[in-house]
Amino acid sequence: MVRFTKMEGLGNDYIFIDNFAERLPEEEFPVLARAVSDRHFGVGADGLIVILPPTEPGFDLRFRMFNADGSEGEMCGNGMRSFARLAFERGLVRKTRIRVQTLAGPVVPEIVLDEAGRVQGVRVDMGPPRLRSTEIPLTGPERGPVLAETVEAAGESFTFAAVSMGNPHIVIFTDADLDRIDLAHVGPALEHHPLFPQRTNVHFVRPEGPGELRMRTWERGSGITLACGTGACAALVAASLTGRSGRTADVHLPGGTLRVEWAEDGHVYQTGPANEVCRGEFTRDWRREAAARS
Ligand SMILES: N[C@H](CCC[C@H](N)C(=O)O)C(=O)O
Numbered sequence: 001m002v003r004f005t006k007m008e009g010l011g012n013d014y015i016f017i018d019n020f021a022e023r024l025p026e027e028e029f030p031v032l033a034r035a036v037s038d039r040h041f042g043v044g045a046d047g048l049i050v051i052l053p054p055t056e057p058g059f060d061l062r063f064r065m066f067n068a069d070g071s072e073g074e075m076c077g078n079g080m081r082s083f084a085r086l087a088f089e090r091g092l093v094r095k096t097r098i099r100v101q102t103l104a105g106p107v108v109p110e111i112v113l114d115e116a117g118r119v120q121g122v123r124v125d126m127g128p129p130r131l132r133s134t135e136i137p138l139t140g141p142e143r144g145p146v147l148a149e150t151v152e153a154a155g156e157s158f159t160f161a162a163v164s165m166g167n168p169h170i171v172i173f174t175d176a177d178l179d180r181i182d183l184a185h186v187g188p189a190l191e192h193h194p195l196f197p198q199r200t201n202v203h204f205v206r207p208e209g210p211g212e213l214r215m216r217t218w219e220r221g222s223g224i225t226l227a228c229g230t231g232a233c234a235a236l237v238a239a240s241l242t243g244r245s246g247r248t249a250d251v252h253l254p255g256g257t258l259r260v261e262w263a264e265d266g267h268v269y270q271t272g273p274a275n276e277v278c279r280g281e282f283t284r285d286w287r288r289e290a291a292a293r294s
Pocket residue numbers: 012067072073074075076077078079167168201219220221222225227228229230231
């Protein structure tokens with residue numbers, strides 16, 4: 001039995017495990033992520049996020065995130081807002097500015113409280129974007145920033161910008177109606193394209209003014225999601241570098257709107273909601289079932 005809390009940020013929903021309490025061996029997380037994320041045979045979510053003690057000095061907590069297919073993502077922007085709110089409200093930290101150790105490097109969420117001391121939202125310092133081809137990563141000669149490269153996939157040609165927020169993103173700008181894009185078809189073809197040796201998250205973005213972007217996402221390892229925080233940060237950076245937006249924008253995703261700014265300190269900040277959905281106990285015999293499948 002594993003105790004969990006389900007949280008969502010702009011409809012990007014994750015199952016959270018407090019590993020201070022559950023003390024699960026870390027090698028079990030990919031199998032558990034697949035089991036709990038399944039929307040019919042599990043709890044249902046875009047993935048699993050684990051709250052852990054840091055392994056390096058100077059951090060309050062460590063963050064690990066696993067997609068619905070069990071693959072590990074280096075960072076998760078919507079998930080980090082939920083992570084911070086949960087850690088604060090459960091007393092795992094007693095401050096509103098939290099230094100978190102992640103595979104993408106240090107990330108610093110700040111809880112925003114209202115005058116009654118209730119959590120209004122979370123503003124996250126996501127660190128700097130990475131723009132060299134080797135940092136995304138992309139195959140081929142070291143180059144960058146990659147702002148308008150073309151790739152053939154699903155019988156079509158796509159021109160993309162590539163930005164890493166510690167995890168890989170391609171941003172495809174379009175004036176088309178985003179709802180008419182066959183994401184379920186083109187998404188996986190791009191995610192698994194050999195140009196992306198670590199696969200990639202895929203975003204179609206329609207600029208709607210100097211401070212307005214609209215986007216839809218196919219996530220590496222999770223498929224279509226209602227929002228992608230790191231993706232929204234990547235989209236803002238790409239839009240700013242290509243003159244399609246300023247350095248601050250409201251990014252409109254199917255699950256809601258995220259405020260993103262690429263500040264003068266070179267870091268990207270995203271601000272938005274994070275909400276608890278439910279708490280429960282995962283009682284399925286997931287270890288035996290996984291062993292039987294292998
Ligand atoms: N939903 C997450 C992104 C997860 C990215 C993950 N799919 C990956 O493998 O990088 C976010 O809000 O940033």
